[in-house]
Amino acid sequence: VTTGPSVPSLDVWLPSDAYASALAADLARLVCDWLAVPAETAQEIEIGVVEAVNNAVEHAHRNCADKRVRLVLEPTPTWLVMRISDEGAALPDSVLALAPSSMEHIGGIVQGRTSCFPSNDVDLELLPQRGMGLSLMKMTMDEITYESTREGNVLTLKKHLWASARRASLPVAMP
């Protein structure tokens, strides 16, 4: 841990196993607590970084526990920059770009939902069970970049720390 004038940076290597994302979540929460970011922002950061680490462990390293995932958390007064590096297979071209940036399509599966049972208005078989990770990263982060080199892959997530607080304090427009 290196400490700057006001905020700490973390640079850690995580074992590429089932516990990596929990460790990453703990570290992200630590930084968010330190910075006293709004709860909703902290939750989105945790969700995004966990999905990124899961992606490295499960897809890049294919659950090979001999590999490691590097997690760098760099807070600035405005942003939290998270770099997740792996030494495995690169994401196929365009996978990140093509991942939906919202899950509004669930609205098409849930049609005219009422408060009554049974839930005949939900086509259960169409509900996704996998493949939500990249979309969740897009929904929780402000910027995502992915770089693949011979040395490995780096996924960079950037989150504005105070945008939700600013949104919450905006005056309500009256008709």
Added chain:
Amino acid sequence: MHLEHNTIRSVLVTEVLEPRVDAKSGSELLREVCRVIDGGRRQIVLDLSKVAFIDSTGLGTLVASLKHMGKSGQLVLCGVSGSPSTLFRLTRMDRVFRIYPDRDAAITAIEGVAA
């Protein structure tokens, strides 16, 4: 996966006593939920009040549990707050699952439908 089962009248309340539902714990949860459904349970409340975090894989196992129940019964959730609540909202799964503030509200809702 630590779970606590309580039967209240015809409703099975299963409380998840783990802070995280992810790939590992989620698959164990799914296995257990499928076991009780296959054993004939048709009214299940999954109490997530002790769960502080669910990732996309864990969410997938909850969806799989719902599919396993199908439309022959009711699988509802309660005690969803904090980060799990944000996850359900972001993925729109808050429109798929029946989510109640606590187990009493969930049981009342299930029994109201069955009555």
